[in-house]
Amino acid sequence: MTKTAAIIGGGVIGGGWAARFLLNGWDVRVFDPDPEAERKIGEVLDNARRSLPGLSDVPLPAEGALSFHDDMADAVQGATWVQESVPERLDLKLKVYKGLQEACDPDAIIGSSTSGFKPSELQEGALRPEQIVVTHPFNPVYLLPLIELVPTDKNPQQMIERARELLTSVGFFPLHVKKEIDAHIxxxxxxxxxxxxxxxxxxxxxxxxxxxxxxxxxxxxxxxxxxxxxxxxxxxxxxxxxxxxxxxxxxxxxxxxxxxxxxxxxxxxxxxxxxxxxxxxxxHSIRELERIRDNNLVGMMRALKAQNYGAGAVLNQHDALLKPGALPSLDQADLSQPILTLSRAVPLDWTDYNGHMNEAKYLEAFAAATDRFMEIIGCDMEYIASGGSYFTAENHIRYIDEVHAGAKIDVRTQMLLGQGKKLHVFHSMYEGDKLLATGESFLLHVSLETRRPSPPSPKIEAAMARIAEAQAGLPYPEGAGAAIRKPS
Amino acid sequence: MTKTAAIIGGGVIGGGWAARFLLNGWDVRVFDPDPEAERKIGEVLDNARRSLPGLSDVPLPAEGALSFHDDMADAVQGATWVQESVPERLDLKLKVYKGLQEACDPDAIIGSSTSGFKPSELQEGALRPEQIVVTHPFNPVYLLPLIELVPTDKNPQQMIERARELLTSVGFFPLHVKKEIDAHIxxxxxxxxxxxxxxxxxxxxxxxxxxxxxxxxxxxxxxxxxxxxxxxxxxxxxxxxxxxxxxxxxxxxxxxxxxxxxxxxxxxxxxxxxxxxxxxxxxHSIRELERIRDNNLVGMMRALKAQNYGAGAVLNQHDALLKPGALPSLDQADLSQPILTLSRAVPLDWTDYNGHMNEAKYLEAFAAATDRFMEIIGCDMEYIASGGSYFTAENHIRYIDEVHAGAKIDVRTQMLLGQGKKLHVFHSMYEGDKLLATGESFLLHVSLETRRPSPPSPKIEAAMARIAEAQAGLPYPEGAGAAIRKPS
Missing domain, CATH: 1.10.1040.10 (N-(1-d-carboxylethyl)-l-norvaline Dehydrogenase; domain 2)
Known part of the structure; x- marks a missing residue:
């Protein structure tokens, strides 16, 4: 079921929270008396849409619904999470909590973006102090993983656990600060x-x-x-x-x-x-600097992701949370059709001086699709660790249309041959219904010890036979087996 | 002419300086009374050799000669740069400078790695105070660009300028600290x-x-x-x-x-x-942590390099310093043979779970070779800014041998067709004499405004005609015009 977040106070921080929730499939309801709030949040959302989805190697859920509300009580209706990011004045915050708690679900988590106040100060005199916790983010909130999660003794353990889970589910790294202290850590x-x-x-x-x-x-x-x-x-x-x-x-x-x-x-x-x-x-204008910053952050975070370290490990864990719903397994896939082997947004760092996805990144996408196809037939990380893998012998890529950062691309894969040590696949990359490119790959199963061709496991043979039989009725794809023409 | 650096005091910091100089083509002479110095510097060098060369997109100069000396006066013979990294005790440092200045070239720069002392303290009572300056590095010295360059009024402006130039020439970012202060910045x-x-x-x-x-x-x-x-x-x-x-x-x-x-x-x-x-x-052992750290740093710095920002901009500037000698221009190349279009070390972040260069990175290398070929015929950044470029329509890659991080690879390019809007090139990738892969590319010249095929400039047409004529005698390469075979 779609979850709902209420954002109390827009601006750069509130807008960042809104973007995190929305792009992870939550509905978002905003209350901010500032007449400029809708424009400001829109600008943050623009930045988030171009940078966040491509950080994941699997598709994020469909974007939730965004609405703006004149009345705070209206904004918190149905909210599982209420995020307060109003100016740093204690009297104002306490007044806001009073209004919130009269209207919101008693089970909702009320997180405060405060950097200056301790949670015990925020809970002082509240209707339900156990519902209020500090969840302090870092700008840009839609990209940086850190949330300082600072509870007090009044917050039940089970509520803190739920806050951790919900924050993790939208890609944050909640750091549980065990003792409250001015300014957190x-x-x-x-x-x-x-x-x-x-x-x-x-x-x-x-x-x-x-x-x-x-x-x-x-x-x-x-x-x-x-x-x-x-x-x-x-x-x-x-x-x-x-x-x-x-x-x-x-x-x-x-x-x-x-x-x-x-x-x-x-x-x-x-x-x-x-x-x-x-x-x-x-x-540079501030808008330009924001985009430079986000390009840099995305590139570095994706580099850390390839090393599975620090913020990059957080991204991989978030992908793993999302993945089950994203790509079919051998038993889930309709094997009579080309199999969905990649579904992702084009990341910011895949584009080049021509303003579109770089030619080498098409192959990076096809190589990821090949990796996924290998997983589907049983050549997964565990199998590779046991000493067998596939090495690519040949790739043929035809570029049919341009694609830009942020676009959602899918790759579907037809197996042309999967027998003994040979694996021959044909990938088609789409943006919606538009064919962007085809990638034909010929691979050999190898022993990682001898680095020479060797037969795959019986389990892989059997999976390939199953796909071969199911896909036998598919036409041989147009463009497969083609060469770059010799100039006459 | 090969320059010489003397490293006074090995260890992690002195070893990092030694690696920077050596891998940038300097001869390095080490003095360190520690009997373990050679082993320690060797370990730093191992780390540097696997990480630094691949940060450059052009080859570094051939490595210099490394020697160890029992006598400090012997170590500084012929040195342009003397780097002191002895323990942080002022009396020891002053004693070392006395010994150094009796033996070294009065024009040599004596840099101190000190983090704790101000340059005026180091110059106190020295034979030639004007020769001594603080050049404070950051660990790992072979990867991080920052050097705090802290002079005093005693250092002539021209000496400071020379220090900046020399540091820049080995890939550092010298930050000139204008007023000395405890601990620098x-x-x-x-x-x-x-x-x-x-x-x-x-x-x-x-x-x-x-x-x-x-x-x-x-x-x-x-x-x-x-x-x-x-x-x-x-x-x-x-x-x-x-x-x-x-x-x-x-x-x-x-x-x-x-x-x-x-x-x-x-x-x-x-x-x-x-x-x-x-x-x-x-x-993790410390050795493992060092490698994890270096993998992370290389990945992030290369991400910043792609954005040409911060430490990444420093890397690009260093490449530009090195490039003139690395790859031939239209007038320098022997056009009757395939033209050298790429020469680089395989970076750490190009390898994958199979322990070798990832299939997509072969295309990244070929795409860079194509970019260089475009530059050679006149389709450079200025031309692209004026509205014309080449888009790749098709790539065919044959993988012939594996290659690992740190290996030096060359790509040589034969033009199969270069006429009107069509450009058809055939790249061969080598490690030494060993053929690693071939990449065949078919490109179309386009207008960046209409995104449609269009004729290139007369200058590009003329350059292509010149290459076509010179390469007319080359045999059609084996493997060109081939298709991945349709399974029978």
Missing amino acids: ADRFLEAVWREALWLVKDGIATTEEIDEAIRMGFGIRWAQMGLFETYRVAGGEAGMRHFMAQFGPALKWPWTKLMDVPEFTDELVDLIADQSDAQSGM | ADRFLEAVWREALWLVKDGIATTEEIDEAIRMGFGIRWAQMGLFETYRVAGGEAGMRHFMAQFGPALKWPWTKLMDVPEFTDELVDLIADQSDAQSGM
């Missing part, structure tokens, strides 16, 4: 760095651009995948974390930071920083 | 975060693993590409940096951090952190 680090950075700019040590380079050219890339402690564990080498701490610990006493002094937010300091920031990034 | 941020993290662990708010997740699932990925200020500029939205600061500034006064209090480094705290780190990462 991540923002304490951001705060420390921000404060130090302000001093460096104020004292003329470095400009905003130089500070950004000092971050992104070095430890920023490290932290994108391993964080602080795992990075230092590696740096410590074989001697381990104790050795690292023995070396690094004493440095803490050096007077390196001015962190507890707060620089005065004078007009001069604001001007200095704003002017430096203009010089650094002013050649 | 990046380590001040690391220090602030480390200190805060220790408190969070000590107070039982979060474990080392939870802290790492709080970093890498959220702001870590952001900082890998935009840093602090550009990220906040985007978050501020159209209202700009001033608006962002007006919102965020006041939060600074909240008591969120305990940063200037230093937690006592008791045995209990060290045990707590070491035990948590074991629970988090102990399933």
Whole structure:
């Protein structure tokens, strides 16, 4: 059944939440008195639609329905999740919860996007404090996995578990913060760095651009995948974390930071920083910077996905959650027709200077379809680990139409031959009914030990025989067995 | 002429410097009294050889010669660059500089890897203070671009410029820190975060693993590409940096951090952190973690390279520095033979679960060769911006042999037809003399406005005619014009 989320407070953060839920198949009901809310959320949604679906290697559920409501009580009707992202004023938040709790389902989870307040402060005086929890996201909310999930003793264990499950189901990584603390965890680090950075700019040590380079050219890339402690564990080498701490610990006493002094937010300091920031990034509009950022994030997160590490492992786990419904197994498929072996959105990083999907990425899609076909006949990761696999001997790709980032593509696969060590398949790629390309592949089963051709397992032979019999009535596809013509 | 670097002090940092220089064609002479130095540097070099060359899309120069020297004065003979990475004790460093300056070229640059000392401290009492500068790297030094280049007033402008050039020539991003300060820039941020993290662990708010997740699932990925200020500029939205600061500034006064209090480094705290780190990462050895880290970094940096942003833009600039010598132009090539259109190392992220280069990446290489062939005939970025390009209609790839990460591959291209809007090329991929694969491509020249076939420019027509005439004597390649055989 379609679930419903209520978004209380739009803007960049509320819009990000809306996009996460919508693109994962939830209906979303928005309340925000700002007359610009619909436009603002629409802009966030545009960004999310171009970047999020392609992060998955399987299709997301069909998008839910988005509606805007003038009345908060109306917006929360039927909501399983209520996300509050109103401005950071405690009196305002408490007033909002009062209104919410009079109207919403007592079993709904009310999550707050607050970075500044502890959950116990939000629960103070509430009608049902056990229903309120901090779920603090990070911008862009539609791409970054982290949610700080901060409960109090008042939240039942079973409610916290349900919050984790629901957040995970829309692709988030909920980090359960066990003890509440001002600013939760991540923002304490951001705060420390921000404060130090302000001093460096104020004292003329470095400009905003130089500070950004000092971050992104070095430890920023490290932290994108391993964080602080795992990075230092590696740096410590074989001697381990104790050795690292023995070396690094004493440095803490050096007077390196001015962190507890707060620089005065004078007009001069604001001007200095704003002017430096203009010089650094002013050649791009904010819209352009958002798209650059999202392109970068998608590319890096997909790189981590290929390594199944950090945020990339989260993406793979989300795919696994979605996959059962996405692609048929041997027993589910109508074997008399070409079998659905790929269904996905074209990711942002698959396009090239011509503005369309790069020719090599068509083969990446066909290769994924071949992998799926192998899985269907029983050549899965477990089988490969046991020492057998298929190696591709030949590929022939015909490009028939262009396709762009975000488009939903399907690949259907006809087996032309599957006998002994030979496997010959013909893939057709579609956007809707439009044929985009065909990919013909000839593979040989090999022993991964000898790297030489070898017969597959009886189970694979049997699966191929079953498909061969079922597809025997299909016409030989137009374009199969063709060559690139020799110029006359 | 081959340049020489002297590495004073091996270990992980000195080894990383050695790898950077060696793999960029410098000779490297090492002095380190540690009897384990050769093994340690060898291990760093192994990691560097599997990860660094594939980051470039053009071949690096042939590796330089590595030698170990028992005598520091011997090690610095002929060195253009002397890199000091001895332990962080000022008396030791000053002693080392005394020895160095008695033996080295007065024009050599002496860079110090110090994170703790200011350059003025290192220059104190030196024979030639103007020769000494801080060049502070980040681990892994063979992959991360950042070098904090910190001079004093004693260093002549021309020497600073030369240091920037030399660092850039081996792929670094030298960040010129204009005013010296304790810990330079990046380590001040690391220090602030480390200190805060220790408190969070000590107070039982979060474990080392939870802290790492709080970093890498959220702001870590952001900082890998935009840093602090550009990220906040985007978050501020159209209202700009001033608006962002007006919102965020006041939060600074909240008591969120305990940063200037230093937690006592008791045995209990060290045990707590070491035990948590074991629970988090102990399933991998340090060697495994190094390789996981490098796989992640290479994948993410290549993703940024495709977007030409941050560390990825640095990689592209380094390629551009190397490229002139790497691939021939129309006038440089021997047009009577297949033309060298690709020469590169197989990057770490091109291999798959079968342990070899993935089938789709063969086409990525052939597509890059096609792009280069297009450049050679005049269809370059400027031409494409003017509205014309080639679209691929068909590709036929035959896989002949396996190839693994780190292998150096070349592609040579024969033009089978280049007339009017048609372009038909045949690529052969080699590792040394071994044929790995062939890729046959048929392309059509198109107008990027109508997306329909159109004639190319007269300049392109003329270049194709020149190649056609020169290659007329070549035999029609075996395997061209072939089809995947229809099963009988």
